[in-house]
Amino acid sequence: METQKLQTFVTVATTLNYTEAAARLFTTQATVSKQILSLEKDLGVTLFSRAHRQVALTASGKAILPKAQAVLAATNELEAVVVAEQTGEGGLLRIRTVPSISSYRAFNQIAAFHQLHPEVKLQIAEMESDAVNNALKNGEADIVFTRLFEAPATNTEAYIGDTDEFVVVVPKGTPPAQAETLSVADLQDQDLLLLGESTHLFQPVARLFADAGATPHITYKGQRIDLILGMVSRGLGISIMMEKAIDLTDFPSLKTVKLDPTVHSQLAFIRPVGHHSATSDAFWQYIHQN
Incomplete structure (x- = not known):
């Protein structure tokens, strides 16, 4: 019997509310049910x-x-003892992440793992994509x-836990906002405000324009989505x-429009192939099971 089912049962029994139980377990009400x-x-x-x-x-x-x-x-006591015995008291898990992690399920998985294994010392650092990739190559994560x-x-x-895709962010009430989809041809005369090369999100946009034989008019490149x-x-x-x-809660005058063709990305936890610490293995097993 999976302990995850027992955890769900205990949480629902505590809250007597499927919605609240789902929030505590960082999952959906449908999954709880x-x-x-x-x-x-x-x-039986x-x-x-x-x-x-009721x-x-x-x-x-x-x-x-x-x-x-x-x-x-x-079960929790056994897992804590195993981790402590194999890695020393607590153990250390170094995770490096792109800044947008809070938008994806991975953020909840890390938080839930931390609640389940408080003995593991988490060290989390936010970096741009190029620095994240280098941290793995250099053994810094x-x-x-x-x-x-x-x-x-x-x-x-x-x-791989999530997928995402490019959309166009436009002010409501403008001509682009009236379209159901926007093509690269529709955008080539627009002033483009883009995330820069270090985020690894500029290059695929540049390829979209190059593949369409269009030259973008780039007004700004930066690293901050909110800016x-x-x-x-x-x-x-x-x-x-x-x-x-994108979180448009603080920007009610904006909307998104589908991009055609768009580009999809996958959001993933990655680690080198080979031997790993018990803390790394414990986290890796957790995200696969949850």
Whole structure:
């Protein structure tokens, strides 16, 4: 039986709310429901009653809850002992990441792992994409989180958790904002405000224009997404960015429009092939299971 199902059961039993349980577990309500139904099928009992949209433990659920809590406590204690024995007290896990990690599921995975393994000393540093890749090559990181536009290097192993794609960021009420999609030809006379080369997001945009035989008019290149969004909102131009990396909450005058053709990227944890510390292996196993 998977301990993840037991953790979900205990969390729902604690909150008696599927939405709150999903938030605590850094997952979706649909996943919580699926895991509870699967556990009920495994055990052959009903754990919760769901009458009138109220969640309550059944008699079977109340009887099983303390046993499930004991199993989880023993499992967590065992994992902590194994990590401490193999790596020394606590152990260290060095993760280097691109700045936009908070927009992706990886951010929640790191936070959840830290809650499960407080004995592991996390060392997280945010860098631009080129520095992240160099940190892995130079042995300055155990694991990196980065963006891929092609297959990872053959001397690495990767866990791909998200995909993303380019969209065009434009001010509402302007002609480009009225289109369902925008082509490179539609953009070649626009003032473009782009993320620069060090982010590794400039090169694929440049290739899009080159493949279309068009020359972009680049007004600005930088590293800060929020600064570029502010410039777009003030009418200084438009931008091309990865859709999930954009938060327009503070920029209600902006919208995104699909780019045709677009370019997709994959967001991945990457580490070298070969021997790893127990902390690295523990984290690697965790992200594959969660």
